[in-house]
Amino acid sequence: MKKTKFTLLFICFLTFISQIQAQEKNEEKESKFNIIGYGGIGYAIVKNDNEPSYNLNSNSGDILLNYRINQKFGVATGIGISELSGNGFNSLGNFYHERTMLKIPLLATMDYKISEKIKMISNFGFYTQNISTDEYRYLNNSQKNIYEGWNFGTQLGLGFVFKMFDNFSAGINYYGQSDFSKFKTNTNVGINDKQKLKNLNSIGIILMIDL
Numbered sequence: 001m002k003k004t005k006f007t008l009l010f011i012c013f014l015t016f017i018s019q020i021q022a023q024e025k026n027e028e029k030e031s032k033f034n035i036i037g038y039g040g041i042g043y044a045i046v047k048n049d050n051e052p053s054y055n056l057n058s059n060s061g062d063i064l065l066n067y068r069i070n071q072k073f074g075v076a077t078g079i080g081i082s083e084l085s086g087n088g089f090n091s092l093g094n095f096y097h098e099r100t101m102l103k104i105p106l107l108a109t110m111d112y113k114i115s116e117k118i119k120m121i122s123n124f125g126f127y128t129q130n131i132s133t134d135e136y137r138y139l140n141n142s143q144k145n146i147y148e149g150w151n152f153g154t155q156l157g158l159g160f161v162f163k164m165f166d167n168f169s170a171g172i173n174y175y176g177q178s179d180f181s182k183f184k185t186n187t188n189v190g191i192n193d194k195q196k197l198k199n200l201n202s203i204g205i206i207l208m209i210d211l
Helices: 002-029
Strands: 033-048 054-067 073-090 093-113 118-137 142-144 150-165 168-179 183-185 196-211
Touching: 033 073, 054 150, 054 196, 073 118, 073 150, 118 168, 150 196
Parallel strands: none
Antiparallel strands: 033 054, 033 196, 054 073, 073 093, 093 118, 118 142, 118 150, 150 168, 168 196, 183 196
C-alpha cells in the first residue's frame, strides 16, 4: 500500500514537472513581437474656441508593432491615419470640410485569453499627430491649411480576436481618441481660432500577426 502511494505520488510529481517544462517550451516558442492593425468608421467632434463646433465622419486606422513584455502585457508604437469629412459653418460661411491626420501613438497593450481560440486585446496610451491635408470648401471658394502644427492626446482600444491560423487572428474592435492640446490657425486666413478633436469613436475590424 505504501509502495502504491509512493508510486502515485512519484507519477504526480513527474506529471507536474513535465507540464511545467511543456509550458516553458510553449512560452519560449511564443513570439515576443506581433503586428496589430485595426481600422473602422465612426465620427468625431471638432471643438473650436471661437467658432461653432461641428461633427465629422471618420475613417481611421493604426498599424502597430507590439512588443510583449510577458504573456499579458506589452508596449506598442506605429503609425495611424484618420480621414475626416463633414459639413459645418463658421464666420466665413457654410463649408464642407475634408482633413487627413497622421498620428504616432505610444501605447500599453494587454492580452487576455478567453478560450483556446478567442482572445481579448486592449490598449491605452498617448499620441502626437499632425494635419497632413486640410481643405474647407465654401460656396464660392475653398481654403487649404487653415490650421497647422502638432497636437497631443490619449487613445484607447478594445477588441476581440479569433485565432484562425497559428500566427494570424482577426476580429472586431472599438477605438477612441481625444485631443488634449489644440491646433492654431495660420495668419491671414480670415479667422483666428484654436480647435481640437473630441470623442473620435470608431468600430471596425482588427488583425493580429505573430512574427
